[in-house]
Amino acid sequence: MNWSKYSAPLAFYPLAGKMIPWFGTIAALAIAVGLYIGLLVAPTDFQQGEAYRIIFVHVPAAWMSMFLYVVMAVWAAVGLGLNARLSFMMTQAIAPTGAMFTFLALLTGAMWGKPTWGAWWVWDARLTSELILLFQYAGVMLLRTSIDDQRRADRASGVCALVGVVNIPIIYFSVQWWNTLHQGASVSMTAAPKMATIMLTGMLLMTFGFWMYSLAVILSRVRCVILERESLQLWSKPSPVPEVVEVR
């Protein structure tokens, strides 16, 4: 099977349409089970009490915020390198979801910080660098909308996204490089996790659910972007929301 044909927006549009319900369903199931485990099954933490349960949203959201930025930058690099239109459409579609997760991570972090640290916000390296990530998402999106020429908007915001990747390792390692109030990582690839298995299961399920949710939302957004940009193409003419176009 020749996968490269899906780099054409015309061919990708129906494929994305077929995938969205699957990713959406998996996301709903994973998030439902993850929340059930997190809120009802997992035991109360002996130090932090019930307040710790916000991590079932906070940690996956923070992971996704960084992960999506990297994915966005990768699509930007592919677009700049191979001059592929669909890559830039993906970059455009990912940014709002990434910004949403960044905001969610900051918001849930504040909700957790108030009962645990006694402050909504502290100027700690982890929190500050995550806040900067939010500004970077905003910068990438605003740069795109400020430039009228589509091609230049794509490429300029792509370069902007790539430059910002520098912040991702800073966020990730901030808890090791500086003495932060934010606790160090409880989960790592190399060592045994420092938390109960049931908590870890809930958190990983939530992460998986958020990931699938991102895929579903990004694919539907990229479909809108395709329709917007290719509105002059014949295949998108018949109705504002065309049915699946057969491509053979």
Place this chain on the structure above:
Amino acid sequence: MSQPGLWETLRGIIWRDLLLAIRRRSDVAISVLFLVIVASLFPLGVGPEPAVLRTIAAGVLWVAALLACLLSLGRVFTADYLDGVLEQMLLIAQPLPVLVAGKVFAHWVVSGLPVVLLSPLLGLQFGLDGEALGMLVLSLLLGTPTLSMIGSIGAALVLGVRGSGLLVALLVLPLYVPVLIFGAGAVTSSMAGIGGEANLSLLGACLVLSVFFAPWATASALRIALE
């Protein structure tokens, strides 16, 4: 006639930008005056207690330097973009990143160096003592070229875009944060008696990285703006 070499071209570009800046002295004066005024506003707002001023001095002076650099970023490429010189520069048969580095260096001499030279005076206003003053000058000397380097990426990305002045602030200020933290940190920790060398090393690392990568990113942003 033989082609001028890379070194002559680079020297020509730096010399031209410096000459233009000398001919338009008021532009330089504005960003320096801006720095002085911003730094002078803080004692008026916070109150004249020497102890308070000494604590906030490093942060305030660094933020003022950052804003002065931001204010001058529009001058790096805009004039050349409008009169077509930039387009000719892209056609020069020398690597564009090197030429960009030359322009950014000229920008630093015009807007960053005055800040460094003026900083001891402003530091005195805030009651810093000798050692802290020296650390302030050193940290600015290492940090302001990084600001110019990073800023040039933003300046190239927003060339000719509407509302570019505010947009460049949004793009560039998040990337300025590490420089601000290390720069102000160097002064603060030297005042606390633990020495600012660690922060200076980090500033130096930022400078090396930005000198290596930023001209390259700026060059590709310029090509995008002018294609």
